[in-house]
Amino acid sequence: MASMNDKDYYAILGVEHDADDAAIRKAFQKLARKYHPDINKEPGAEEKFKEISEAYAVLSDPDKRRRYDAMQSGNPFAGASYGSPSQPQGDPFGGMGGFWGWPFGAAGAGRQAGSRRSRAYNPKAGGDVVYQLDIDDKQAKEGVRRGITYQRYVACDVCHGAGSVHADHARTCPTCGGSGHISVDLASLLGLGVMNMVCPECEGSGRVVVDPCEACGGTGRVLSASEVVVDIPAGSHDGDTVRVPGMGNAGTNGSSTGDFVCRVGVPSERLQPQAAQGFQMIGFAMPFIVLGVLLDVLAQLTVIIAIPLLVGIVLVGRGGGVLHHAGTWWRNAWRYFVNGFMNAATIAVFMALMVSCMSGFGTAGYRGGFY
Known part of the structure; x- marks a missing residue:
């Protein structure tokens, strides 16, 4: 605010x-x-x-x-x-x-x-900086070292991250008395009672910086360009991460600094969005095929099975084909397939229970006619 x-x-x-x-x-x-x-x-x-x-x-x-x-x-x-x-x-x-x-x-x-x-004194830990780094198959197999330049918040050199140049400690906010909120009595004016709101001076923290630093505005951190060297280990795969401690964003008012997180990308191992969705839809159709075979209701489930199955096959084909990919690509495809299967399995089990219950009621009703 x-x-x-x-x-x-x-x-x-x-x-x-x-x-x-x-x-x-x-x-x-x-x-x-x-x-x-x-x-x-x-x-x-x-x-x-x-x-x-x-x-x-x-x-x-x-x-x-x-x-x-x-x-x-x-x-x-x-x-x-x-x-x-x-x-x-x-x-x-x-x-x-x-x-x-x-x-x-x-x-x-x-x-x-x-x-x-x-003037708000509001210490918060700095967040991680996440960086996407794409490498080719050879680099993923053998490993690679990369230097990366990026923007992040660093501790202010003037106040050394405290937010205050001359005062060593924050003080209780004089506007709210340390509660973090102020009240305005509307009863005598509008008959609406007391309204509470976040204190505009300390922004809800209850404490203020005595003399906000000119360089950082009292937050204790400034935006700056930084460099980091990241070692991608041999045998890396798409989606792996490499973490460099202490190279993320500095926290406010002297709080801890986050990490630099390098997210490894190997495009050859990555499914295109269409292919990923296609495998999910194929997986979605599978439980209904199993249900149809077990309960001998395959014909009744034709529409439920055919639509996601056909659409899934088309999407997989448009998403880059399936013949020229290595094992990691197929493992990722399998994860999407299983995800779709599990989503549909709950529905299939519910339908199986419903069919069983309806069959049981029908038999009981029929037998009751003879008594």
């Missing part, structure tokens, strides 16, 4: 920056009546209602509004005491022109005011 820095709550409510509490309340009441989901059924009305409720929850609270105004002006420390008691509020790095300007003075502050930063 968009952070508090990215939203203009005054514009959302349509009020001036110096609007008093009465004006803010009146603007919210007007918009809330217009966009409340119970009244407005148009697409996007519910999201709009949540947005204006979020804006009102911040601007109607003096402390939250003061903090929001300070953050919008480029100084998130105004009105909050994050440093030690001996540090003056509003400029914990006194004498340096404020953090957002340091060390470049007013020019740095002006540049930062327009940047997109998130």
Whole structure:
């Protein structure tokens, strides 16, 4: 979700920056009546209602509004005491022109005011980077080494992955008090009770970065080009994977890094989509053939058997033929065949039970006529 820095709550409510509490309340009441989901059924009305409720929850609270105004002006420390008691509020790095300007003075502050930063402290492990590498039959048989250049998130060099340059630890979010949610009381305004929503400053984590890094925006990671050497072992097959630990995406706010996963592709071993679907349909027909033979109802199941069988054969033929492929290709084909067989087997067993039950009822009814 968009952070508090990215939203203009005054514009959302349509009020001036110096609007008093009465004006803010009146603007919210007007918009809330217009966009409340119970009244407005148009697409996007519910999201709009949540947005204006979020804006009102911040601007109607003096402390939250003061903090929001300070953050919008480029100084998130105004009105909050994050440093030690001996540090003056509003400029914990006194004498340096404020953090957002340091060390470049007013020019740095002006540049930062327009940047997109998130103060949310939300450590999450980095995801794996999955890369598809196709090789030929010879390389798959003998093995091959490949150098790969790719894009991934790496730990920020400026803040060393923490997301904060000068502060060692995250702090409890002052907007929500660490709960991760904020509440807006609509009872006195619309008679609708209390509405809870995710805190826009910490984005639900309950903690915030004190001084978001300029380079990474407070996440602790940046997008960068990386290189990795992957050794594909001899005897590899289509679908095998080679994992390189620690070469995936860096986690946010100093969390663990994922792996680089190279997915091996051997086109000669890979079934074309049409052929794969064809083998599945052929497999689908097989249980009904067995059922028809065992229960002597093959003629009645002709349509169920013939359609998937014929369509499957046609698709296999269009998918590259079957004569020039090696054993691995056939093993893959067998897996698709078995998949189709198992899908149809349940239906075939159910039909067999139904036939048996109906036969039993018919016999009982016939015998009952003599008694």
